[in-house]
Amino acid sequence: TAAHCVSASAGSMLVIFGKNFDDQNKVIRPVVQAFMSDKYLVRATQLIDNGDIGLVSFMGGLPAGYEAAEFLSDATLLKDAETISLAGYGLSDGVGKTGAGILRSVDTTILSAAYSPSEVLVDQSKGVGACHGDSGGPAWITVDGKRLVFGVTSRGVNDPDDHCNAAAVYTSIAAYADWVKTEGGAMSALVAGLTDQQKMAVAARANREIQDYQRRAAEAEAAEKAAQAKKAQNQQAPSNGVANAS
DSSP: OOGGGSOSOGGGOEEEESSBTTOTTOEEEEEEEEEEOHHHHHHTTOSSSOOOOEEEEESSOOOTTOOOOOBOOOGGGOOTTOEEEEEESSOSBTTTTBOTTBOEEEEEEEEEEEEETTEEEEEOTTSOSOOTTOTTOEEEEEETTEEEEEEEEEEEESOTTOOSOSEEEEEESGGGHHHHHHHHHHHHHHHHTOOHHHHHHHHHHHHHHHHHHHHHHHHHHHHHHHHHHHHHHHHHSOOOOOOOOO
């Protein structure tokens, strides 16, 4: 994921498996640990090469029907103008700021495969791309029929109106391969070594977070319905204007 997505404590994070946040059948896993790259800790405010990559470990394993993604190990396979795919739960309308919470994927192209030593620049000028809420999501290419994840969504650039229609920066996973392997291995070992009591504590904390998430989602839905009802009422209200006599 992106480092800026794990700036909060692991205790407040959940991993959701599903195509829609509102899906009653979605699977939720509690996060045990969350790390951001060491580079991000000192370069977070830099405009390029800021180390925006993070890792999370979660309890419960992958749900049925899911499998781990395979990473691209050779970044030289990425070329300018090459077709790639992106996925995320972010906004579908960058102007109206609507559409978040549904998993979508799109195809676009690479603007610069070497935007920085650890980043790839992706085109968003043709009406598709990443937007708010997609951070940490994957970008992949297809090599010999196999989909390989090469990057994680970091940020938009060259977009003064914040409409998500210019370009987006993706952190290269290959540039952090050693860090991912070392930290990921340590995190997996920690999860595997949890005692039953520790697992119960994590599960209890996760249940509290799930309840809080559901409460906030219900409040947001109620507020949206109220706003829509008020808008409809205003549209139906008779005009109080006075016509001028001729």
